[in-house]
Amino acid sequence: MQLIYDLTFSELTNLLREWNEPAYRAKQIWQGLYQHLYNSPEQFTNLSKPLRKKMTEHLTFIPFSVKVYQDSSDRHTRKTLFELPDTNLIEAVLMKYEREDGDDRVMRNAEFVTNDPAIRNTHHASRIKHRRTLCISTQAGCAMGCVFCATGQMGFKRHLSSGEIVAQVMYYAQMLKKQDETVSNIVFMGMGEPFHNYENTMAAIDRLNDSAGYNFGARRFTISTVGLAPQIRRFADEQRQVNLAVSLHAVDDDARAAMMPVNKRYKIDEVLEACEYYVAKTSRRVTFEWALINGVNDTPEVAKKLASKLRGLMCHVNAIPLNPTAGFDGEATDRQRAALFKESLEQAGIPCTIRMRRGIDINAGCGQLAGAVVSS
Numbered sequence: 001m002q003l004i005y006d007l008t009f010s011e012l013t014n015l016l017r018e019w020n021e022p023a024y025r026a027k028q029i030w031q032g033l034y035q036h037l038y039n040s041p042e043q044f045t046n047l048s049k050p051l052r053k054k055m056t057e058h059l060t061f062i063p064f065s066v067k068v069y070q071d072s073s074d075r076h077t078r079k080t081l082f083e084l085p086d087t088n089l090i091e092a093v094l095m096k097y098e099r100e101d102g103d104d105r106v107m108r109n110a111e112f113v114t115n116d117p118a119i120r121n122t123h124h125a126s127r128i129k130h131r132r133t134l135c136i137s138t139q140a141g142c143a144m145g146c147v148f149c150a151t152g153q154m155g156f157k158r159h160l161s162s163g164e165i166v167a168q169v170m171y172y173a174q175m176l177k178k179q180d181e182t183v184s185n186i187v188f189m190g191m192g193e194p195f196h197n198y199e200n201t202m203a204a205i206d207r208l209n210d211s212a213g214y215n216f217g218a219r220r221f222t223i224s225t226v227g228l229a230p231q232i233r234r235f236a237d238e239q240r241q242v243n244l245a246v247s248l249h250a251v252d253d254d255a256r257a258a259m260m261p262v263n264k265r266y267k268i269d270e271v272l273e274a275c276e277y278y279v280a281k282t283s284r285r286v287t288f289e290w291a292l293i294n295g296v297n298d299t300p301e302v303a304k305k306l307a308s309k310l311r312g313l314m315c316h317v318n319a320i321p322l323n324p325t326a327g328f329d330g331e332a333t334d335r336q337r338a339a340l341f342k343e344s345l346e347q348a349g350i351p352c353t354i355r356m357r358r359g360i361d362i363n364a365g366c367g368q369l370a371g372a373v374v375s376s
Contacts, residue, residue: 001060004033005170006163008207019054027212029055034213037174063167064090080171084164088140088157090191092168094175097131132176133185136168138201139192144226145261146247148291151191153327160192162203169208169216186216189224189245195231205242218242224289226262227271236278245287245318246275250297251305272309279314290319292333292341292354299337300344307348317345320355 013026041055064082143156188194218241250256257263321332345352
């Protein structure tokens with residue numbers, strides 16, 4: 001059985017040609033999948049019964065089962081743990097943000113109410129009333145080994161196919177459609193390193209971005225990487241409109257290597273040079289992700305050193321108090337220390353947002369729910 005979301009439009013057209021179906025059937029199926037959000041052959045009532053039967057026999061629409069899902073106490077975050085046919089586990093998270101008419105808190109207190117770098121990279125945060133952001137996985141597990149990350153503690157299992165990545169979006173898009181809502185932003189910040197699975201991640205984005213299908217705007221995607229410098233340069237050369245976020249977390253190589261083993265291969269200066277190349281090629285700014293760890297990387301002194309590293313680069317620092325994991329002893333920065341870190345950066349000319357942690361009560365950080373299930 002082949003996953004239908006793995007097929008490009010051209011591949012779908014060729015498959016239907018092999019089945020002696022007219023070419024226009026491919027467009028009907030493509031629109032059914034990505035515009036009407038059908039998830040079974042029976043829903044394609046505009047197709048003949050023999051064709052629907054053939055689709056049932058040769059194609060699968062759902063590549064995983066729901067192992068468990070959890071809703072946060074405020075009902076703003078849902079985390080779903082999917083089980084793949086090979087028993088590997090992956091996670092996807094839906095985060096809901098609301099804003100009432102006349103409510104200016106998004107602009108007045110933005111550092112504590114926005115959790116979406118794709119939105120912050122536009123100038124429309126104050127006008128957005130309802131955001132539905134998805135955090136999607138690109139791998140089962142992760143090979144990068146970041147010590148504070150539950151997925152990194154789990155180790156690498158395998159790459160996801162482009163269709164398995166797309167299917168996570170479709171799952172939540174179908175859910176939201178029943179509530180008369182739509183996905184507003186997609187961030188590749190779930191399990192896995194997107195640039196380690198570069199081809200499949202980009203193929204998934206292309207499929208979701210297709211104007212004849214799901215038609216999801218490129219600027220509403222954000223890719224987060226630990227800093228694979230060659231892939232950042234490749235991404236820059238492709239000049240996509242997709243937002244780029246780079247996990248940094250430290251200002252010197254020894255400290256970063258202790259937290260992120262990838263730094264032994266791509267040191268901070270090499271990563272920043274790749275980011276400079278990206279900005280030069282695309283004229284788009286880079287977001288640097290910074291997990292605030294109490295007493296480790298949250299001091300004004302660290303902020304000043306970070307500012308000196310980033311000076312002259314079109315960028316934004318997106319800091320968030322550390323998400324707790326069982327395999328790491330570090331503690332999250334408190335609100336006061338976070339505010340001082342932000343103030344120190346901004347005084348040095350580097351814009352900074354302190355992000356609110358969402359879904360802490362349901363282990364919404366990437367890999368936390370899967371890790372809990374595996375270890376139980």
